[in-house]
Amino acid sequence: MNPPLLKIDNLSVSFSVPGGTVNAVRDVNLEIGRGEILGLVGETGSGKTTVGKAVVRLLEPTSGAIAIDGVDITHLSRRSMRPYRRQIQMVFQDPYSSLNPRMSVEQLIAHPLAIHGIGGRSERVKLVREIVEKVGLSKAVLGRYPGEMSGGQRQRVGLARALVLSPALLVADEPVSALDVSVQAGILNLLVDLQQELGFSCLFITHDLGVAEHLCDRVAVMYLGEIVEIGRREEVxxxxxxxxxxxxxxxxxxxxxxxxxxxxxxxxxxxxxxxxxxxxxxxxxxxxxxxxxxxxxxxxxxxxxxxxxxxxxxxxxxxxxxxxxxxxxxxxxxxxx
Ligand SMILES: Nc1ncnc2c1ncn2[C@@H]1O[C@H](COP(=O)(O)OP(=O)(O)O)[C@@H](O)[C@H]1O
Ligand SMILES: [Mg+2]
Incomplete structure (x- = not known):
């Protein structure tokens, strides 16, 4: 049998803070299959973001292992990590603070292609235009800056920037929580459509069970750094x-x-x-x-x-x-x- 796309084994992440140690994530085990959307739910402070950041290697685990396609990436050097960096992309809650305000939409989306050395100039222009269309933005936004767009449009740019690299795994941390309720459904539907078209797997982090219900195949519930329940969407x-x-x-x-x-x-x-x-x-x-x-x-x-x-x-x-x-x-x- 093929290994799952993402396998998290006994992941623990601790932070030293004044007064002691916070065990933000305690012994978490998770698997995400190819093309699967796993929802990670729980109240603020339960450790969801810490799991997401450990998966994209923004945080060093205290113990445990993270494997992509059967390869343990937990302690890979910067250089050996490079092909996996492209495979695992993250979108954040607040697209405004995660998008450089001085870059145009076109530059923002082309930037990761340049960093990963994908394609020549004309190939990059083509890839950027394709993904902009896929996330439901018009070509007219390519010359705009983040400050000139709505929250919903900015999150579409955030998605385009992550997906232009054709990642195998998207880690989405509360991607609609900062948005107006009226635009949330549009972004969630878009994510479902894009997942079906592009086939990526997704670790979808949300405190909102209604949102998880909308798009997750399986759901894991966290409380104080631990998974307390996991199963298929209806089971949970x-x-x-x-x-x-x-x-x-x-x-x-x-x-x-x-x-x-x-x-x-x-x-x-x-x-x-x-x-x-x-x-x-x-x-x-x-x-x-x-x-x-x-x-x-x-x-x-x-x-x-x-x-x-x-x-x-x-x-x-x-x-x-x-x-x-x-x-x-x-x-x-x-x-x-
Ligand atoms: N960089 C950090 N330094 C110290 N404590 C942190 C840090 N990041 C998170 N924490 C603590 O770890 C716990 C889990 O946080 P987090 O993963 O952000 O939870 P969630 O995303 O579910 O709201 C919380 O108690 C939080 O205060
Ligand atoms: Mg969080």
């Missing part, structure tokens, strides 16, 4: 089992105000714990309605749901739905319980 976003996933799902606004009011009570009390002193046992235990003594004392591991336990699994027959929860394990829903 419809039949999510972890109490934290459930609280996130309950917090998604429902257009009907009567249902919305009924749901508000269900979200978890309190705030996420101080990352400098995380709970000993389950990270969620201080806030979890199901937590007992074991949850406070013993750290749970991520375990596969028994097949056929949820409607979605009965339908899909997958064993790729995993949950990190003692109480769900004790209820006999996890393999090994």
């Amino acid at each position: 976003l419809v039949h999510g089992e972890h109490p934290y996933t459930k609280s996130l799902l309950e917090a998604v606004p429902i257009p009907d105000p009567t249902i919305q009011r009924g749901r508000e009570r269900a979200t978890l009390p309190g705030d996420p714990p101080d990352p400098l002193s995380p709970p000993v046992g389950c990270a969620l235990s201080p806030r979890c309605p199901l937590a007992d003594l074991r949850c406070e004392q013993e750290h749970p591991s991520l375990m596969a749901m028994r097949s056929g336990q949820t409607t979605s699994e009965a339908l899909l027959g997958g064993d790729d739905h995993m949950v990190r929860c003692h109480r769900i394990q004790e209820a006999g829903l996890l393999v090994g319980s």
